[in-house]
Amino acid sequence: MKKILIASLMLIAMVSCTKDFESTNQNPNQISDQLLKQDFNLVGSPFSGMLLNLFGGQIEEDLCYDSWMGYMGNPSYFVNNRNNTTYFITWNSYWGRVYGNVMSPSKQVIQLAATNNLPLFATWAKLIRVLSVSKLTAVHGPVIYSNYGATTAQINYDKESDLYNTFFLQLDSIQADFAANKTYSGFAKFDPSYKGSIPAWQKVVNSLRLRLAIRLSKVAPSVAKTQGEKALADPAGLINTNAENFVVSLNGSIMPVAQISLQWNDTRMGAIMESFFVGMKDPRISKFYAPITNPALYADHPTVPYKGIRGGGFNDDKKAQTVFSTCSMDFNNAQTRRAFTASEVAFLKAEAALRGWAGAGVAKTNYENGVKLSFEDWGVGGVDAYLADATSKPADYVNPLNAQNNFKPLSTITVAWNDADNNEVKLEKIITQKYFNTYTNTLEAWVDHRRTGYPKIPSVAKNDSDATWGVIPVGDYIKRMPFINGERTGNTAGVADAVSKMGAGAKDDIATRLWWDTGVATNF
Amino acid sequence: MKSMLLVFCSVLCMFSATFAQTRQVTGKVTGSDNQAVASATIKVKGSNAAATTNADGTFSLKAPAGSFVIQVSSLGFAAKEVTIGASQATVNVSLTAQANDLSEVVVTALGIKREKKSLTYASQLVAGDEVTRAASPNFMEGLSGKAAGIDIKVSSSGVGGSTKAVLRGARSLQGTSEALFVIDGVPMVNNKGGQPGSYGGNDRGDGLSSLNPADIESINVLRGANASILYGSQGANGVILITTKKGKAGKTVVNFNSSTVFDQVTGIPDLQFDYGAGGGDKNWSKVKGNYQKDYVKDFFQTGITATNSVNVSGGNNQTTAYFSYSNITAKGNLPTNTYDKNTVTLNQSTKLFNEKVTLSSNVIFANEKSYNRPGAGYYNNPLTGLYVFARERDFAAYKKDYQIFDPARNLYKQNWYSTYEFQNNPYFEVYNNSKLATNNRVIANVKLSYDIAKHLKFETRGNIDYNDVLFDNRYVAGGNSVSVSSNGTWSYTKYKDQSLYTDGIFTYNNNFGDFSVTGLLGASYTKNTFNDGMNVGNGTVALQYPNFFSFANMPYNVIFNQSLNRTIKEGAFASANIGYKEMVFLDVSARNDWASTLALTGNQSYLYPAFGLSAIVSQMVELPEVISYLKVRASHSETGNEVPFNVVNPWNSIGGAGGPSGIGGINRNTQVPFTNLKPEIITSDELGAEIRFLKGRLGLDFTYYNSVSTNQFLSLAAPSGSGYSSYYVNAGKIVNKGFEITIDAEPIRTNDFKWKTNINLSQNKNEIVELIASNPNYQVGGNDEGFASIIKAGGSFNDLYITKFSRNAGGQINLNANGVPVAAATQVKVGNVNPDLIAGWNNNFTYKDFFASVLINGKFGGVAFSKTEAFLDSYGVSQRTADARVNATIPINAISSTGTAVTSIDPALYYSSIGDRNGIMEPYVFSRTNIRLGQLALGYTLKVKNASLPIKDASFSLVGRNLFFFFKEAPFDPEQSMSTGNGMQSNDVFGMPSTRSVGFNIKLTF
DSSP states (O other), X not given: OHHHHHHHHHHHHHHXXXXXXXXXXXXXXXXXXXXXXXXXXXXXXXXXXXXXXXXXXXXXXXXXXXXXXXXXXXXXXXXXXXSGGGTOOOOOOHHHHHIIIIIHHHHHHHHHHHHTTOHHHHHHHHHHHHHHHHHHHHHHSSBOOTTTTOOSSSOOOBOHHHXXXXXXXXXXXXXXXHHTTTTOOTTGGGOTTTTTOHHHHHHHHHHHHHHHHHHTTTTSHHHHHHHHHHHHHOTTOOOOSGGGOEEEEOTTSOOXXXXXXXXXXXXXXXXXXXXXXXXXXXXXXXXXXXXXXXXXXXXXXXXXXXXXXXXXXXXXXXXXXXXXXXXXXXXXXXXXXXXXOHHHHHHHHHHHXXXXXXXXXXXXXXXXXXXXXXXXXXXXXXXXXXXXXXXXXXXXXXXXXXXXXXXXXXXXXXXXXXXXXXXXXXXXXHHHHHHHHTTTOOHHHHHHHHHHOOSOXXXXXXXXXXXXXXXXXXXXXXXXXXXXXXXXXXXXXXXXXXXXXXXXXXXXXXXXXXXXXXXXXXXX | OHHHHHHHHHHHHXXXXXTOOSEEEEEEEEEXXXXXXXXXXXXXXXXXXXXXXXTTSEEEEEEOSSOEEEEEEOTTBOOEEEEEOTTOOEEEEEEOBOSSOTTOEEEOGGGOEEXXXXXXXXXXXXXXXXXXXXXXXXXXXXXXXXXXXXXXXXXXXXXXXXXXXXXXXXXXXSSOOBOEEEETTEEEOOOOOOOOBTTBOBOOOOSGXXXXXXXXXXXXXXXXXXXXXXXXXXXXXXXXXXXXXXXXSEEEEEEEEEEEEEXXXXXXXXXXXXXXXXXXXXOOOXXXXXXXXXXXXXXXXXXXXXXXXXXXXXXXXXXXXXXXXXXXXXXXXXXXXXXXXXXXXXXXXXEETTTTEEEEEEEEEEEEEEESOOBOSSTTOHHHHHHHOOTTSOHHHHHHTSEEEETTTTEEEEOOSOOOTTOOOHHHHHHHOEEEEEEEEEEEEEEEEEEEETTEEEEEEEEEEEEEEEEEEEEOTTSOTTTSOTTOXXXXXXXXXXXXXXXXXXXXXXXXXXXXXXXXEEEEEEEEEEEEEEEEEOTTSOOSSTTOOSGGGSOTTOOXXXXXXXXXXXXXXXXXXXXXXXXXXXXXXXXXXEEGGGTTTTOSEEEEEEEEEEEEHHHHXXXXXXXXXXXXXXXXXXXXXXXXXXXXXXXXXXXXXXXXXXXXXXXXXXXXXXXXXXXEEEEEEEEEEEXXXXXXXXXXXXXXXXXXXXXXXXXXXOOGGGSOSEEEEEEEEEEEEEEEEEEEEEEEEOSSEEEEEEEEEEEEEXXXXXXXXXXXXXXXXXXETTEEEEEETTSOTTEEEEOOBOBOTXXXXXXXXXXXXXXXXXXXXXXXXXXXXXXXXXXXXXXXXEEEEEEEEEEESOEEEEHHHHHHHHTTOBHHHHHHHHHTOEEEEEEOTTSOEEEEEOHHHHHHHHOSXXXXXXXXXXEOOEEEEEEEEEEEEEEOOOTTSSOXXXXXXXXXXXXXXXXXXXXXXXXXXXXOSSSSTTEESSOOXXXXXXXXXXXXXX
C-alpha cells in the first residue's frame, strides 16, 4: 500500500509542474518588447515598415491606377482578361494593407511612445497615418479614421469633408510639434528617408498640406485656399529640391515594377505613355522603360524603339506582347521609391498660382521648374530644348498585334508654356507634366485625372464593368474602388453609413464619384 | 542489414535452446469442422511452458516430466483443458467455436485490453492482413472501406504520399479533424507537411508512411471521442489504435513477403488533338489538322512499387522478440519520381522477478526518400504545359530539346513556346527541377509493467518519437519566370519533430460477488517540439550565381526563418468499469488536462468527464433462438481541446532584411492578446447495439452518434477600424451526427468453401449551427481562384461556392455587348464536397487452398469540382471543345444585351469566356458519387505438409487496387485527392490523374 501511495504522489508531482508553460508557449523566433527596448528600438523599429506600406504592390498599383492611367499595360490575360484593368473588380487589397500595416502598428507606436516618454515618435506616426490614409481615401472615399480603434461592433467611416478637416488639424499639430523640436535626433536610426532630420519632415508636412489643399480646390475652394496658402507660407518650407525629395526605402525588397515586369515577365510600358512620350519627344522614356529590338513592332515611329501595351485592352496572347517594352532595367537596382518629389511640389505651386493663391509664385516659373526638377531627378538632359518645344504633340498609338487597341490621342498640347493660353490649357500642361513625373507613384495622377480631367487620356479599350461593381459607360473612367468584402460583411452598418455619407444616390460601386471629384468639366 | 538479421536469428535460437528440458509433446489443434486452428496457444497449467500452433494447427511443446494439464485457447473458440499422460507424446485437441465473441478481447485506449462486451462505445477491429492484402504501400489506403465511419482520402501524389482520415466528420475549424494514431498504446506523431493549392506546391507527406504495414497485427478503430477520453484532446477526433506484431513463445517464425505492384494512369482528361492554336497559346483553330496524339499518355510512365519485407519472431516464456525489415522501392507515374523507404522494427518483451515485472521495448526506424513527388496547381507543374500544349506544334521536339542553350547567358534555358506563367515545358520541369524530401525517424519506447498485488498492476511507458525532415526544392535558372528567379530558386526546409511521452497507470481488477470492478488511475506527460528548424527560400529574388544552391549564394535580402511549435500537455485521469453478473457494465471516467498553450489565460487546467453503460440483453432475457447475442450501449463524453501554440500573446517579427545600409524594420504583432482563451469542448453522445444471429454467423453493429463541438478557436480578421489586424474568439457550434452500420456474415461455411462478408456503412451530417452569434455573416474561407470552400452558420463544413451564369428571371443566360456570357455577381453554394454516405463491402472467399478477396467501395452524394476542365476548355484542348467545333455552335438559352433571345453561341467564345482561372465554374461541378472495385486479390496458399522442408507455408496472390469504376461522374477520382489538407477537397487543379494498380504478392513462412 505504501508503494502505491508513493507512486501516486510521484504521478501527481509529475503533472503539477506548469510553471514553464508561459515560456513554452512563447516562440523564441519572435522578438519581445523587452529585447527591443535595447538601443531604444522599441518605438522606432516599426517605422521603416510603415513607410514602405504607404505603397502597394502588383494588385494595388500595377493592376489598378498604373494601368488605368496608362503608365503600364499588362500582357497577361488575368482572370480571362476581365479584371481591375478592364473595370471589373477582382482585387481590392490596398485597404487591408493600410489598416494592417500602417494604422494598426502606428496605434501601438503611439501608445508605446506615450509609455516610453518619446512623444515625437507619436507625432511622426501620426504624420505617416495622414500620408497613408490620405492615399486610401483617394481610392475609396470615406474611410475609418477618427473612429479607428473603437470597440463597438459598428465602426463608422469619416465623411470625406470631415476627414480632410481632421487631416489639416492634425498637420497643424504635427507641424507645431516638429517646429518646437527641430534639432531632435531620435529618429535618425529608424528613418531611412531623412536620417531623422526634423526640418526635412517639416517640408513633407507642408508639401502634403499643399497636395491635399489642391485636391479640394474645386469642391471646397476656400478651405483649399486657406490650407494651400498656409502650406506655402510656413517657414519650414516645402520640398523644393530633389535632395529634399521624400523617398521610401524598399527595405531590401525589389522595386515592385521591376519584379512584375522583369522577374515575372509581366507588366509592360503603357500605350498612353508611349503616345505622350513618343509624340512629345520626351527623353525620360529611356529612364522609365526599356527599348526593344524588333523594328517591326515600332514601325510607326522607327526612331523611338519603344512599344507599350494598352491598359485594359484586348490581350489574348501573352507571349506576343511580352516582347514590348519592359520597365527600365534601372529599377532592378532601386533601393528606394519616390513618395513625394520637389517636381510634384512645383506643379502643385503652378496650379496654386493659376488659382491665385498667395505665396504660390508665377505659374510659368513653377511649371518649368517642375519639368527641370523632374528631368534632374530622373537623370536626363535636354530640358531646355524640351521646354521650348511648341510643336510636338502626342502621337497615335498603334498596336502591331491587335488594332482594337489602337487610339488617337485626345490631347493636343505641347510642352512649351504659352502665357496666352487660357487657364484650362495651362492646367492641362501642368497636370500632364505632373503626371509624367509621378511615374511609379501614380495614385495622385488618378486623383488629378478624376478632379481635373487631365491628362486627357483614352478610357479602357475593353470595358467589362457591369452591375456587379457598377457600370462605367463606354468612354468614361473608373471613379473609385468599392469597400472591401470584409467590411461589407463584417461592418455592414458602418459601410451603409459610409455610403450615405457619399451623398444622395451614392452606391458602393466603381461609378460613384468621390467628394472632390465634382463632375464639373471646367476647372476654373 | 543481412548481418543484423543473422545476429537476431541466432539470439532467437538461443532463447529456444535454453529449453532443452525433459520431453517433447507434439499435436494438432482443430476446430469442430476439422479445420486446423492456427495461432492457438498451448500452455502448461501451473508452468511457464507454452507453445503456439502453426498455420496447419500443429504445435510442439517442451513439456515437463510426468502427467500435466495443457490449456488450449484461441480467439473465437472456447478454451479447453486437456490432461497429458506421463508417457503421452502426441495429442490432438478439438476446440469448439464460440457462438459469439463474448470473450473477445480488444485493445482500448492506452493499450489497455478489455473484453469487448464491456465496452460502452463503438469500436471496430480490422486484422492486419486486411490492410496489407492488396499490397498498399500505405496501410491507411488498405483500411479504406473496411471500417465504418472513417472517410479516407489518399493523396494523388503516389507512393509515400499523405492520407487524410476523418472519423465522424470534420469539426475543427483550425485543426485537421483527423484521427489520432496510437501504436501499442502510445500516441504517434502524424504531422502533415504542406499540401498543394491552386497556385502549386507538392504533397509533403505525413507521419503514417513511416510505418511498415507488415508490422501491423491489427487496427482497432475507436470512432468517437467517447473511446478516447484517456488521450485527452488528441483523441477528440477518434483514435486509430495500431497493435504491432510481437514475438510469441514457442518456435521461431520467419515470414517473408514480397510484392510488386504496377500503377497505371487511368484518369487522363478527355483531350482533343485535332485542332491547333495557330501559332498562339489557345487551341481554337477551326481547321482540323493531323497532329501528334500520344504524347500525353506517353508522358506518364508505368509506376512500379516493389515491397519486400521479412520478419523474424519467436521467444520463450520469459522473453519474446520480433524483428522486421522492409524496403519499398518505387517509381512513380511521373518521369523521375521515385520513392524509397526502409524500416526496421525490433521489439522484445521480458518477464522478470517471477513474472511480476514485464519489461518490453519497441524500436521503429524508418528512412524515407522521395524525389520529385508530383504536385498540383498552376506553377511548376509539368501537367499544365502537357495538357494545354498547342496541338500543331511538334511535342517530340520539345521533349527532345526541352532546354536550349542561351548564348547570351552561357547557360541552358527552357525551350517552350508560351511565356504564360502557368505552363512550362513538362520535361524541363521534371528533368531540371528537383524536389527532394527525406526523413529519418525513430520511434522508441519502453514499457514496464509490475504486478504489485494480485489485483493491482502498475504500468509505465516512455516513448520518444524523433523525426528529422528535409525538403529541398531546386528550380533552375531559365525556367518559369514568374515563380523562379533569373538565377534559379531554392526552397530549403529542415527541421526535427520530437515528441516525448510518458505515462504511469495503476489498474485494479477484482470481482466482488456478482460485481466486477476494473479501475484505472494514471497520469501522462507529453512534450512536443515540432518544426524545430529552419526554412529559407529566395523566391524570385535572384541568387548571387546561377544554379548554385547553397546558403552562401543567397542574396543579402533573403530572410532565414526559424520555426518552432512547442507544447506541453499534462494529464491526470481516472476511470472505473463496474460489471454486474457479466451482463451490465458501467463506465465512469474523468480527465484533467494542463496545456501550455493556454498559459496566461487562467484556463490552462480543465476537467472533463465521460460515462457509459452497456447491457448484454441476451444474457438478461430469453431471446428468440435466432438471436444469439444482443448488446446495447450508450455513452456520453466530453473532451477538451487545447489551442495551437503561441496564439495567446505572440511577440513581434523582423520585417525584412533592410537595405544594404539599413536595418529591417520590426513588424509589430497586431493580434489582439487573447488572455481569456478557453479550451474547445466536444460533447459526444452515442447509442449502439450489437446483435448476432444464427449462432454468430450474422452480426450487426449499429451506432448513432451526435457530437457537438463548441468554443471553437477562431482566428478572425479584426474589423478594419478596431486597431488590430486579427483577433481570436471562442465561438461556434458545430454538430456532427450520423450513424454507422457494420454487418458481418459468413453466408457460406462448408469444409471446402467459405465466404465471409462485411459491409460498412456510415453517414455523417455536419451542421454549422453557429459561428459567431454577433456576426451571423462571418465565414471561414474565401474565394480561391474561382471557387470557395466556405464554412458559415447554417451551412456545413466544406460547402462549395462557385460563380454561376448570370440569368434573367426567365432563366436565360445574360450575354454582354460582346455576346459573352455574364457571370453572376456573387458566388453561390452548389453543394458540399463531402460524401453523404460512405460504403464499403468487403468479401473474403476461400476454396480449399485458394482464396479471393473483393472490396467494393462507394461514396455517395456530394459534389466534386474540376478547375482542370475549366482550363482545358478555355484552352480548347478538351474533347468537349472539339465536339462543339464540329457543329461550330453550342446551343444556349441566353439573352443578348439588347434583349433578344440567343440560342447558339460560338464554342471558342463560350469556352474561353467561362473557363480558365476565375471564370464561370457552373459547368465544372460534378456529382462526387463513385463506386469502384477498390481491391481484388486472388491467391493460392501452399501448405507444406513435409516437415523436413524449411518452408511451412507459402502463398501467392494477384492483387489489384482501384481496378475500375462501376460509376463515376467526375472527370477525376475524388478519393485520390490533390490535397489532404482541409481545403481543396474533391477538387482538381491539375492534380495527378488517378491510377489503377495491379501486381502480385508472395508470402513465405519458414
